[in-house]
Amino acid sequence: MSTVAANGTPAKERKVARKRPFWTMERRDSLAGYLFIAPQLAGIITFVLIPLGLVFWYSMHEWNVLGARFNYVGSRNYEQLLSDPALLEVLGATGIFSAGLVVFNLSLALLLAVLLDQKLKGITVYRTLFFSPVVVSLVAWTIVWRFLLQNNGGINSILLLTGVEGPNWLRNPTTAMISVIVVQVFKNVGLNMVLFLAALQGVPRELYEAARVDGAPRFKQFRRITLPMISPTILLTSIITIVGSLQVFAQIAVLTQGGPGMSTTVLVYYLYQQAFQFHRFGYGSTLSILLFVIVAVLTFVQWQMRRRLVFYER
Amino acid sequence: MASVTLSKLRKSYGRMDVIHGVDVEIADGEFVVLVGPSGCGKSTLLRMIAGLESITGGEVLIGDRVVNDLEPKDRDIAMVFQNYALYPHMTVAANMGFSLEHRGTPKAEIAKRVKWAAEILGLDEMLERYPRQLSGGQRQRVAMGRAIVRDPQVFLFDEPLSNLDAKLRVVMRGEIKSLHQRLKTTTVYVTHDQVEAMTMADKIVVLNGGRVEQIGAPLELYDRPANKFVAGFIGSPAMNFIPGQITASGFAADGALLPLPEAAHDLPPRPMLYGIRPEHFALTSEGLAATVELVEPMGSETQVTMRLGGTPVIGAFRERVRAEPGETIRVRPEIASVHLFDSDSGKRAN
Ligand SMILES: Nc1ncnc2c1ncn2[C@@H]1O[C@H](COP(=O)(O)OP(=O)(O)OP(=O)(O)O)[C@@H](O)[C@H]1O
Numbered sequence: 001m002s003t004v005a006a007n008g009t010p011a012k013e014r015k016v017a018r019k020r021p022f023w024t025m026e027r028r029d030s031l032a033g034y035l036f037i038a039p040q041l042a043g044i045i046t047f048v049l050i051p052l053g054l055v056f057w058y059s060m061h062e063w064n065v066l067g068a069r070f071n072y073v074g075s076r077n078y079e080q081l082l083s084d085p086a087l088l089e090v091l092g093a094t095g096i097f098s099a100g101l102v103v104f105n106l107s108l109a110l111l112l113a114v115l116l117d118q119k120l121k122g123i124t125v126y127r128t129l130f131f132s133p134v135v136v137s138l139v140a141w142t143i144v145w146r147f148l149l150q151n152n153g154g155i156n157s158i159l160l161l162t163g164v165e166g167p168n169w170l171r172n173p174t175t176a177m178i179s180v181i182v183v184q185v186f187k188n189v190g191l192n193m194v195l196f197l198a199a200l201q202g203v204p205r206e207l208y209e210a211a212r213v214d215g216a217p218r219f220k221q222f223r224r225i226t227l228p229m230i231s232p233t234i235l236l237t238s239i240i241t242i243v244g245s246l247q248v249f250a251q252i253a254v255l256t257q258g259g260p261g262m263s264t265t266v267l268v269y270y271l272y273q274q275a276f277q278f279h280r281f282g283y284g285s286t287l288s289i290l291l292f293v294i295v296a297v298l299t300f301v302q303w304q305m306r307r308r309l310v311f312y313e314r
Numbered sequence: 315m316a317s318v319t320l321s322k323l324r325k326s327y328g329r330m331d332v333i334h335g336v337d338v339e340i341a342d343g344e345f346v347v348l349v350g351p352s353g354c355g356k357s358t359l360l361r362m363i364a365g366l367e368s369i370t371g372g373e374v375l376i377g378d379r380v381v382n383d384l385e386p387k388d389r390d391i392a393m394v395f396q397n398y399a400l401y402p403h404m405t406v407a408a409n410m411g412f413s414l415e416h417r418g419t420p421k422a423e424i425a426k427r428v429k430w431a432a433e434i435l436g437l438d439e440m441l442e443r444y445p446r447q448l449s450g451g452q453r454q455r456v457a458m459g460r461a462i463v464r465d466p467q468v469f470l471f472d473e474p475l476s477n478l479d480a481k482l483r484v485v486m487r488g489e490i491k492s493l494h495q496r497l498k499t500t501t502v503y504v505t506h507d508q509v510e511a512m513t514m515a516d517k518i519v520v521l522n523g524g525r526v527e528q529i530g531a532p533l534e535l536y537d538r539p540a541n542k543f544v545a546g547f548i549g550s551p552a553m554n555f556i557p558g559q560i561t562a563s564g565f566a567a568d569g570a571l572l573p574l575p576e577a578a579h580d581l582p583p584r585p586m587l588y589g590i591r592p593e594h595f596a597l598t599s600e601g602l603a604a605t606v607e608l609v610e611p612m613g614s615e616t617q618v619t620m621r622l623g624g625t626p627v628i629g630a631f632r633e634r635v636r637a638e639p640g641e642t643i644r645v646r647p648e649i650a651s652v653h654l655f656d657s658d659s660g661k662r663a664n
């Protein structure tokens with residue numbers, strides 16, 4: 001500390017003279033940061049964390065609203081969950097629904113995006129057209145489709161004109177599942193399509209020009225350049241779509257009520273039945289926790305996969 | 315390797331004509347530079363040769379084959395893009411080998427060719443890296459590597475050095491030139507930088523507004539520019555143009571009488587431009603009086619902005635000029651290096 005500052009005063013003395021105020025630049029910056037996230041944080045605490053805690057709390061109770069019973073039962077609901085004979089079937093239906101939905105939704109969305117990525121006159125009209133179901137009311141959309149899919153509904157009438165006798169779509173386990181998936185995909189495919197369209201347009205044009213000079217045919221350009229370049233968007237859309245598919249409810253309620261049999265009883269619909277039809281809120285809460293764990297694990301796994309599957313520019 | 319011939323080449327975007335009939339002959343193995351100001355159609359012309367842009371009129375020949383309607387891959391050309399257009403998700407090796415994959419080249423052969431190209435370009439250590447892990451100059455080399463692995467008939471370069479800093483540009487300029495001397499592949503190189511054009515080209519094509527202004531070897535263009543545009547474009551700092559008239563006693567400019575070469579005295583007494591390059595002024599004790607406005611010492615030379623009569627001109631002198639603004643110095647134009655241009659048409663008159 002024997003250094004002497006330019007003006008001749010020893011550095012030590014000057015340091016003492018410069019007393020630091022409480023509101024340093026750093027403190028002010030962090031205060032501003034906390035203030036900015038405060039509304040969001042309040043929202044998350046009130047509407048996410050507290051309900052989550054409550055659901056967990058309920059899941060350890062036997063709670064019958066009609067019978068006005070609310071008894072602590074510890075892990076009994078969880079033991080029941082593991083031995084629930086319907087659980088396997090429900091998880092199976094959920095798995096088939098989610099897998100079918102994701103595969104069909106993403107491929108159709110990507111196909112549409114590629115088709116709509118052309119520089120043609122009036123292309124925005126088509127883009128709007130394919131996007132419009134996204135903004136339509138879900139219940140209204142599903143009700144229309146229920147009429148179309150009825151045994152004597154619109155689709156079978158059209159099929160009859162061509163001489164084909166269509167199946168009773170919603171009353172056969174296989175076609176019921178397919179119908180639910182297709183109705184859901186047509187409703188939401190526009191959203192993924194728009195995301196893919198934006199991603200496609202973000203691929204630099206020179207890469208395709210370079211590939212043309214390099215002699216790569218169109219499908220090779222798609223596989224070797226387009227797909228890797230839009231892989232972050234593929235990951236994003238698949239997470240959104242899987243999480244969304246696990247929460248499907250209104251479509252099932254309107255179209256099949258989980259039937260025929262249990263063939264379209266997905267987890268959320270089963271949860272609804274347990275809680276609101278059989279008034280077993282405790283067990284319903286336990287099923288919610290299961291759903292939460294599944295979504296969390298899937299998201300985590302997909303997020304981990306990005307390292308291997310996704311190419312990031314930076 | 316092959317020659318390239320552009321014959322009456324035209325290009326329009328809708329109703330806007332961009333290239334108005336360009337004729338250029340490029341010999342086998344030649345290094346030709348297309349140079350011109352921004353927007354003059356250099357890239358368009360190059361992309362027409364590459365097959366990335368359709369041809370409105372005229373013909374492009376590679377060798378003796380008309381390639382107007384051939385896809386880029388069938389033209390046997392390789393192109394280096396301005397921002398390199400490297401595939402960001404592929405390693406350096408994959409980037410360089412990509413074009414060979416589509417030609418049915420066996421894997422071992424691809425690896426061999428990539429290794430060969432990497433050795434030439436000093437990229438052997440970086441084959442497994444991704445483009446984002448490379449510096450600008452290294453990316454530039456990968457782009458060149460991608461072009462040379464295929465051993466194409468023609469290399470096309472579109473301003474390949476414009477994203478590099480000044481020092482690296484000089485280094486890469488030399489590397490491209492020596493690569494050409496080694497491979498002797500016909501090369502068409504686009505730039506707006508006349509220094510690049512002068513130093514690299516066997517032959518320069520000066521473009522302006524979609525037309526060819528002049529074609530010639532670098533020193534031809536420097537010594538005998540065909541018109542005022544080429545005269546002003548080639549050379550740095552640019553040639554001075556002094557408006558005036560030819561008289562029996564010399565070139566009468568505003569407030570100054572400039573010496574003329576012998577042959578120029580026979581020219582008709584029309585309004586002319588007297589063209590003289592900054593480096594063709596000499597400092598003397600009995601030349602023309604010039605008022606100094608600005609002195610810029612560059613080390614190797616000194617640039618002086620000065621007023622000759624009413625016309626501002628720039629002189630570049632080997633000597634160190636120590637003059638203050640407002641002072642008068644005496645300079646003399648080298649008579650052998652005087653260019654005369656018609657005032658109206660801009661065409662060379664002497
Ligand atoms: N797709 C297009 N549609 C309409 N006009 C275009 C198009 N592409 C280029 N042009 C026009 O053609 C002319 C030549 O463009 P080009 O890109 O060849 O110029 P350039 O000489 O390469 O310029 P720079 O040095 O800035 O790269 C410009 O006037 C430009 O506006």
Ligand SMILES: [Mg+2]
Binds near residue numbers: 356357358473
């Ligand atoms: Mg250009």
